[in-house]
Amino acid sequence: MTSAVQGGLSAELRGFQRVQTLAYACAEAVAAQLRPGVTEREAARMQREWLRARGVRDWFHLPFAWFGDRTAFVNFRIPLQFFPTNRRLEPGMPFILDMAPVYEGCTADIGYSGCLGLNPVHDKLLADLEAHRALILREVRERRPLREIYESVDRLMVRQGYANRHRAYPFGVIAHKVDRVKERRLSPHVFGFGTQSLKGLASDVLHGHRDGWSPLWSPYKFSDHPPQPGLWAVEPHLGFRGTGAKFEEILVVTDSADPEQSAFWLDDDLPHVRRWAEERAAA
Amino acid sequence: MTTVDLLGARERWVRTGGVELCVAELGDASRPTVLLVHGYPDSKEVWSEVAVRLADRFHVVLYDVRGHGRSTAPKPLRGGFTLEKLTDDFLAVADAVSPDAPVHLVGHDWGSVQSWEFVTVERTQGRIASFTSMSGPSLDHFGHWIKKRVTRPTPRRAAQLINQGAKSWYVYMLHTPVLPELAWRGPLGKRWPKLLQRLEKVPADGYPTLSLPSDAAHGAWLYRDNVRPRLRRPRPDAYAHAPVQLVVPSGDIFLSERLYDDLGRWAPQLTRRTLPAKHWAPRTRPDQLTAWITDFVTAHEDGGPAAPASAVAPAPGKHAERFAGRLVLVTGAGSGIGRATAFAFAEAGARVVAVDRDAESAARTAEMSRLVGAPSAWAETVDVSDEQAMEKLAEKVATEYGVVDVLVNNAGIGLSGAFLDTSAEDWKKVLDVNLWGVIHGCRLFGRQMAERRQGGHIVNTASAAAFQPSKALPAYSTSKAAVLMLSECLRAELAGQGIGVSAICPGFVNTNITATTRFAGVSADEEKRRQKRTSRLYGLRNYPPEKVADAVLRAVVRNQAVVPVTPEARGAHLMSRFTPKALRAIARLEPPL
Numbered sequence: 059m060t061s062a063v064q065g066g067l068s069a070e071l072r073g074f075q076r077v078q079t080l081a082y083a084c085a086e087a088v089a090a091q092l093r094p095g096v097t098e099r100e101a102a103r104m105q106r107e108w109l110r111a112r113g114v115r116d117w118f119h120l121p122f123a124w125f126g127d128r129t130a131f132v133n134f135r136i137p138l139q140f141f142p143t144n145r146r147l148e149p150g151m152p153f154i155l156d157m158a159p160v161y162e163g164c165t166a167d168i169g170y171s172g173c174l175g176l177n178p179v180h181d182k183l184l185a186d187l188e189a190h191r192a193l194i195l196r197e198v199r200e201r202r203p204l205r206e207i208y209e210s211v212d213r214l215m216v217r218q219g220y221a222n223r224h225r226a227y228p229f230g231v232i233a234h235k236v237d238r239v240k241e242r243r244l245s246p247h248v249f250g251f252g253t254q255s256l257k258g259l260a261s262d263v264l265h266g267h268r269d270g271w272s273p274l275w276s277p278y279k280f281s282d283h284p285p286q287p288g289l290w291a292v293e294p295h296l297g298f299r300g301t302g303a304k305f306e307e308i309l310v311v312t313d314s315a316d317p318e319q320s321a322f323w324l325d326d327d328l329p330h331v332r333r334w335a336e337e338r339a340a341a
Numbered sequence: 342m343t344t345v346d347l348l349g350a351r352e353r354w355v356r357t358g359g360v361e362l363c364v365a366e367l368g369d370a371s372r373p374t375v376l377l378v379h380g381y382p383d384s385k386e387v388w389s390e391v392a393v394r395l396a397d398r399f400h401v402v403l404y405d406v407r408g409h410g411r412s413t414a415p416k417p418l419r420g421g422f423t424l425e426k427l428t429d430d431f432l433a434v435a436d437a438v439s440p441d442a443p444v445h446l447v448g449h450d451w452g453s454v455q456s457w458e459f460v461t462v463e464r465t466q467g468r469i470a471s472f473t474s475m476s477g478p479s480l481d482h483f484g485h486w487i488k489k490r491v492t493r494p495t496p497r498r499a500a501q502l503i504n505q506g507a508k509s510w511y512v513y514m515l516h517t518p519v520l521p522e523l524a525w526r527g528p529l530g531k532r533w534p535k536l537l538q539r540l541e542k543v544p545a546d547g548y549p550t551l552s553l554p555s556d557a558a559h560g561a562w563l564y565r566d567n568v569r570p571r572l573r574r575p576r577p578d579a580y581a582h583a584p585v586q587l588v589v590p591s592g593d594i595f596l597s598e599r600l601y602d603d604l605g606r607w608a609p610q611l612t613r614r615t616l617p618a619k620h621w622a623p624r625t626r627p628d629q630l631t632a633w634i635t636d637f638v639t640a641h642e643d644g645g646p647a648a649p650a651s652a653v654a655p656a657p658g659k660h661a662e663r664f665a666g667r668l669v670l671v672t673g674a675g676s677g678i679g680r681a682t683a684f685a686f687a688e689a690g691a692r693v694v695a696v697d698r699d700a701e702s703a704a705r706t707a708e709m710s711r712l713v714g715a716p717s718a719w720a721e722t723v724d725v726s727d728e729q730a731m732e733k734l735a736e737k738v739a740t741e742y743g744v745v746d747v748l749v750n751n752a753g754i755g756l757s758g759a760f761l762d763t764s765a766e767d768w769k770k771v772l773d774v775n776l777w778g779v780i781h782g783c784r785l786f787g788r789q790m791a792e793r794r795q796g797g798h799i800v801n802t803a804s805a806a807a808f809q810p811s812k813a814l815p816a817y818s819t820s821k822a823a824v825l826m827l828s829e830c831l832r833a834e835l836a837g838q839g840i841g842v843s844a845i846c847p848g849f850v851n852t853n854i855t856a857t858t859r860f861a862g863v864s865a866d867e868e869k870r871r872q873k874r875t876s877r878l879y880g881l882r883n884y885p886p887e888k889v890a891d892a893v894l895r896a897v898v899r900n901q902a903v904v905p906v907t908p909e910a911r912g913a914h915l916m917s918r919f920t921p922k923a924l925r926a927i928a929r930l931e932p933p934l
Contacts, residue, residue: 178712179712179713182709182712212880213853216676216853217676217702217705218705219680219684219705219706219709221885221887225883277880298709298713299684299688299713299887
């Protein structure tokens with residue numbers, strides 16, 4: 059991975075930043091259109107259409123939408139339950155929009171948490187995610203093994219009184235690598251995942267397996283290695299009694315010796331980061 | 342024989358329809374009026390305990406129903422007790438005591454039966470602001486309930502019908518001529534107070550009053566004048582025009598809880614409450630009733646029937662009808678099972694006291710409890726093994742928050758290692774927290790519950806290790822086995838006072854007890870490694886503490902004695918009874934550390 063240019067991002071990273079910004083713009087646009095009675099399927103379709111209209115042709119994964127206690131993955135047993143259902147949005151319900159579009163060969167994977175109307179529990183969860191964003195960056199810069207960082211995040215969640223819900227994702231991952239994707243005329247997907255992206259991930263798994271690392275950041279032994287340079291879509295997901303909240307954004311890890319440059323968030327101008335800044339300003 | 346008194350009550354007489362009603366008033370007349378209606382065979386004094394408690398905040402009015410207490414009886418008795426006439430009486434009293442504002446009705450037993458009539462007939466529109474019903478269904482709703490079950494008797498419905506039919510034996514007796522009057526004026530009237538004390542656990546405080554024989558003899562006409570006609574031809578339009586709070590005593594031997602299954606259809610603004618009590622709840626649970634009545638009346642005072650739903654938005658959690666507004670104290674509430682339990686109670690609308698030796702985590706639990714639905718929550722920093730600190734805590738809780746309704750003795754620490762490696766110091770520490778912590782809790786808060794004489798519940802967190810021996814956990818298992826036996830003994834002792842005791846045996850639950858467990862007989866580094874390793878193993882098992890918390894609430898609702906929670910705990914519990922040898926074999930296995 060190329061390291062960031064001092065005082066600015068390399069052209070390649072700018073591409074990733076552009077698609078991440080686009081994805082968050084989509085999330086905010088769709089969230090603003092959510093009304094009581096909208097179903098998860100409709101919300102997922104709204105995201106898909108919004109992004110298609112702006113040139114997205116391929117996906118790391120198709121957009122997801124979770125409403126109500128599905129934001130905390132209550133009673134999720136099989137991965138098929140992640141797919142959008144006919145659950146309708148009600149006033150006060152939390153929701154999460156999660157999408158991973160590929161645009162001009164760059165992948166973004168974002169998660170946007172919101173709620174329809176007032177929900178103090180959801181606000182609290184969202185506010186408490188800030189500590190996780192700081193913790194993850196700090197420990198990645200310290201080059202601690204990913205598995206241990208995972209456990210630190212877990213401990214912080216327990217201290218905050220929350221349940222770890224990213225555990226419910228495939229392999230219990232808190233993050234996974236994303237990369238450039240070849241643009242093809244056809245971009246089929248299986249089980250919601252783009253085949254091109256899956257191919258990239260599979261080849262990373264293969265290479266990583268030889269070199270002792272994994273593109274999946276999990277609580278298991280195969281993640282017992284220092285952060286691998288590259289782009290990581292990090293998605294800590296808190297759950298608290300039927301309410302869930304997460305953010306997902308790209309963490310850039312480089313091989314630079316300078317701690318500041320060895321790891322950084324691709325973009326700090328994101329809805330959740332702005333929200334925390336506003337809360338601090340208001341307090 | 343002493344009789345109960347309504348201290349400081351102002352009396353007045355209201356003439357209506359040929360009878361004179363004795364009306365008593367307490368409290369400031371400018372406050373919202375709460376009208377308490379008594380049942381059968383009672384007089385207005387049945388409300389004495391509740392009335393004095395309500396009088397601080399409300400204008401409390403009680404009256405003797407016609408033919409009861411000091412009110413006069415209609416002549417002739419036959420046909421003098423119809424619900425129409427009782428409605429006349431109510432309107433006369435309401436107009437006399439609160440001519441301008443609607444009143445808040447509270448009815449028990451027949452007082453509730455007639456109040457249902459008041460609240461569902463047209464001519465009382467605008468006179469009733471809210472209605473709290475206990476142990477008395479509407480005869481019309483009851484009639485529809487029976488009809489539905491008779492016309493389409495599925496096995497379940499038939500069983501419900503037979504069950505309630507058996508509970509109503511006294512109704513049939515009261516329909517026989519003369520005999521009930523003779524019994525009440527004779528031996529039954531004499532023995533009734535003792536019967537109430539023995540069967541219903543009503544305190545021997547001078548209630549029932551001396552007028553009981555004539556109350557009961559006259560009151561028989563309540564049944565004879567109303568039950569048959571109403572059950573045969575229930576009104577099709579008996580919809581409540583005021584918000585209703587239904588209090589169901591779960592131990593009522595006269596009324597099945599199933600009677601209220603369809604009530605949502607008749608009372609659109611319905612708040613349900615359940616109370617672990619017998620039929621005479623106004624005598625045995627005055628504090629709880631007062632709290633619920635106060636909340637409900639306050640919520641419906643300002644806006645009247647159209648009050649915003651948020652004012653009384655029922656807590657969302659399971660068992661909210663049982664725990665709303667009750668005081669729950671949880672020790673070890675800063676993490677793991679204790680914290681999840683505090684949250685579960687908070688979600689059910691209980692007031693929560695979160696006790697932990699770590700101030701920060703206790704405060705966090707209290708804060709989050711308020712967020713999920715506790716009307717109030719407090720954090721207390723106490724080490725449960727410290728006797729004096731616990732005594733201070735008990736005193737503070739009693740004076741500032743009230744008597745605890747549910748106590749969860751959950752605080753505990755882990756200690757692993759061979760018996761021969763465990764030092765006396767280690768033993769003392771684990772017994773101090775795991776056993777003495779529970780003893781202090783039960784002793785101090787249990788005494789407060791017993792002295793209040795209004796029931797309660799104690800939950801002690803034991804462990805699957807209490808019946809699963811293991812060579813890896815001798816000290817821990819010993820302490821937990823002691824907690825289990827203590828709970829069983831205490832359950833026997835407190836059963837007579839309506840206080841339940843449950844022991845919860847969780848099993849392998851993913852909490853941070855593994856990260857703080859002491860491993861005796863190994864170096865500090867090795868201890869760290871083992872803590873990490875156990876935490877990972879428990880993490881892989883990943884049984885969430887929230888499920889244990891659900892089991893705790895269920896145990897309190899059902900008053901279960903011993904509750905193994907995880908499948909392995911249930912398996913071990915079963916094996917300890919039927920194949921203890923197999924458990925002993927398991928005890929010899931080396932844990933995979």
